[in-house]
Amino acid sequence: MSILSLQSVSKSFGALTVTDDVTFEVPQGQALGIIGPNGAGKSTLFNLITGNLTANSGTINFEGRDVTRTSAMDRCMAGIGRSFQIPQPFEKLTVYENLLVAATHGRRLGEAAVRDDCADILERTEMIRRANTPAGQLSLLERKRLELARAMATQPKLLLLDEIAGGLTEAECQSLIGTIRDIHAQGVTIIWIEHVLHALTSVVERLLVLDFGKVIGLGDPDAIMASREVQQIYLGIEV
Numbered sequence: 001m002s003i004l005s006l007q008s009v010s011k012s013f014g015a016l017t018v019t020d021d022v023t024f025e026v027p028q029g030q031a032l033g034i035i036g037p038n039g040a041g042k043s044t045l046f047n048l049i050t051g052n053l054t055a056n057s058g059t060i061n062f063e064g065r066d067v068t069r070t071s072a073m074d075r076c077m078a079g080i081g082r083s084f085q086i087p088q089p090f091e092k093l094t095v096y097e098n099l100l101v102a103a104t105h106g107r108r109l110g111e112a113a114v115r116d117d118c119a120d121i122l123e124r125t126e127m128i129r130r131a132n133t134p135a136g137q138l139s140l141l142e143r144k145r146l147e148l149a150r151a152m153a154t155q156p157k158l159l160l161l162d163e164i165a166g167g168l169t170e171a172e173c174q175s176l177i178g179t180i181r182d183i184h185a186q187g188v189t190i191i192w193i194e195h196v197l198h199a200l201t202s203v204v205e206r207l208l209v210l211d212f213g214k215v216i217g218l219g220d221p222d223a224i225m226a227s228r229e230v231q232q233i234y235l236g237i238e239v
């Protein structure tokens with residue numbers, strides 16, 4: 001069964017069509033990668049799925065419910081969580097406090113349950129050691145882990161990751177991949193936009209390629225990366 005489906009979704013800013021008749025489904029529990037050149041419309045697609053933007057036309061279904069016109073808050077409560085390309089934690093709050101804010105915002109649990117859950121997420125994202133550190137003092141990898149933890153604090157069934165691996169060393173990247181794999185293995189459906197292709201292809205089961213707002217490929221990562229059209233788009237980019 002698909003957890004998310006988009007049917008002929010389009011979005012324009014004035015005369016510029018940024019999402020052009022996009023149709024795809026994500027089966028429950030799968031990890032889907034999204035690639036495409038700068039400006040292809042990847043972040044816009046995420047914003048349409050989360051409700052930060054509203055489609056001009058087309059339909060978005062989440063768990064069988066039409067959410068095309070519902071608010072971002074409603075979709076967050078329904079189980080769509082996201083990380084942002086540029087992490088913007090509350091710098092003066094500790095890691096734990098940042099998580100509490102996300103957990104309280106994203107759902108309606110009692111205080112004790114929220115605290116237990118935040119401790120669990122800090123373990124799962126390997127941030128428990130840093131629980132009492134102000135976010136402003138974290139390394140880049142730790143900021144990325146906090147961004148992941150904040151998304152997990154909304155208890156997502158579908159987790160959207162926006163370029164979370166950028167700027168890390170290879171060792172840091174591998175360490176983050178391990179954590180994302182664990183989250184995926186626990187049954188969370190993932191859609192991941194990423195320019196670090198080897199990170200992406202080591203986790204996802206399918207790849208979707210966007211170019212000028214259109215889906216130009218969707219399928220097995222190896223087959224997609226071997227296609228001529230994709231190689232042309234990525235000419236010069238190390239795979």
Ligand SMILES: Nc1ncnc2c1ncn2[C@@H]1O[C@H](COP(=O)(O)OP(=O)(O)OP(=O)(O)O)[C@@H](O)[C@H]1O
Nearest residue numbers: 013016018036037038039040041042043044045085
């Ligand atoms: N609010 C907006 N108003 C006008 N144009 C916008 C708006 N948001 C995005 N765009 C334009 O839409 C296009 C797609 O942008 P988007 O950020 O979705 O691409 P992207 O694939 O995520 O790019 P990148 O890889 O650089 O993050 C770009 O040409 C961008 O300038």
